[in-house]
Amino acid sequence: MDQITVGIIGGAGYTGGELLRILINHPYVRFAFVHSKSQAGKPVHATHTDLLGDTDLRFSGEETRDLVAQPGLSVIFLCSGHGESARFLAENPVPETVKIIDLSTDFRDQSNGFLYGLPELQRERIRPAGKIANPGCFATSIELALLPLAGSGLLREAVHVSAVTGSTGAGQALSPTTHFTWRNNNFSIYKAFTHQHLKEIRMSLTTLQAGFDQAVNFIPYRGDFTRGIMANVYTPFAGSLEEAHRLYHDYYGTHPFTHLSDAPIDLKQVVNTNKCLLHxxxxxxxxxxxxxxxxxxxxxSGQAVQNMNLMFGLPEDAGLRLKAPAF
Structure with missing residues (x-):
């Protein structure tokens, strides 16, 4: 199989670094460039220090217009901050032959020809797509909790969500609520009932259950840890627990990363993996x-690679059989 030639815009941040860690070991990928304005010319491992010995790549500082127009480029990943992707595409025409996977919020409303890239929702539409808007992290965890119910038209009343995320979800730039001395041994609510991911959550649920118009009451928390999300979601359900298990097993039976656990679950089972576990x-x-x-x-970043695999006809789990730390 021919290799996919990859370019990354915004490679110095958390999502860019995670993408590099996955793609360096992907069996079908080679790099055209990893671009960073702030780290141009420096070795990738100078920023992502765990990659020392794994790659000799350097951050490119070349004009991005030239980078995205180079012959043979297969796909670019946009890993810059929210608002930057729309600006980048306005200033840098990308050839029709180059696929785009955007990890920001800019096109999650499926504007500008982008498709919302949640494989468990619309895997078959992702395969022929040219432009993918990668889902948000809270949205992914909450949507995967609810898709089987929506798919059977069983969301009939309000949905309540309490979810906590690690500090890396806020990005690499320091702010008062991401600084170690504030975050350590601390816990807080933010954006209660107003979180930006609510729009894409509702969009996904109504894709499967068009008449769903009930509230999704979402309380997000900042956790005192670096990686992971746990979402606890509840809503009325008339069936038995056994019926719910069958519903979820049937929905996710052909999806390689979403699994139902009979036992209670904890974050260390999924950290460093592309899995979603449900209980x-x-x-x-x-x-x-x-x-x-x-x-x-x-x-x-793992879901972005999952989308890339689908877009290029690769096994969906290529490069993504990652091991959790467990302890």
């Missing part, structure tokens, strides 16, 4: 779905 409980008419992912892999 179901039934309490007085409410179905509780616990969903866990790594915010930088299944919630960002």
């Amino acid at each position: 179901l409980e039934k309490h007085e008419g409410q179905l509780l779905i616990t969903s866990i992912i790594d915010n930088l892999t299944k919630g960002a």
Whole structure:
């Protein structure tokens, strides 16, 4: 099989670094460039120090217009901050032959010809797509908790979500709520009921259940750890727990990364992997779905590679059989 020639814009951040860690070991990938304005000319391992000995790549500082127009380029990943992708594409015409996978929020509304890239929702539409908007991390964990219910038209009342994320979800730039001295031994709510991922969550649910118009009450938390998301989602469910298990097994049976656990789950089972693990409980008419992912892999760069694999006709799990730390 021919190798995919990859370019990365914004390779110095958390998602860019995670993408590099995966793609350096991907059996079908070679790099055309890794671009960074701030680190131009420096070795990649000078920024992502764990890659020392794994790659001799250097960050490119060349004009991006020239980089994306080079012959033989297969796909570019946009890993810059929110708002930067739209600006980049406006200033740098990308040939029609080059596929685009954007990891920002800019096109998650499926504008500008982008398709929302949640494989468990629309895998067959991703395969022929030329432009993919990678889902948000909280959105991924919550959507995967609810898609089987929406797919069977069983979201009939409000959905309640309590979810916590690691500090890497806020990006690499320091702010008062990401600084170690504030985050360490601390826990806080932010953007209660107003989180930006609610729009894409509703878009995904109504793709499967067009009439769903109930509230999704989402309380996000900042956790005192670096990686991972745990979402606890509950909504009324008339069936038995056994019926819920069958529903979820049937929905995810052909998807390689989303799995149902009979036992309670914890974040260390998914950190450093592209997995989503789900656990179901039934309490007085409410179905509780616990969903866990790594915010930088299944919630960002790993899912971006999963989308790339689908777009190029590769095995969906190529380069993504990653091992969790476990302890």
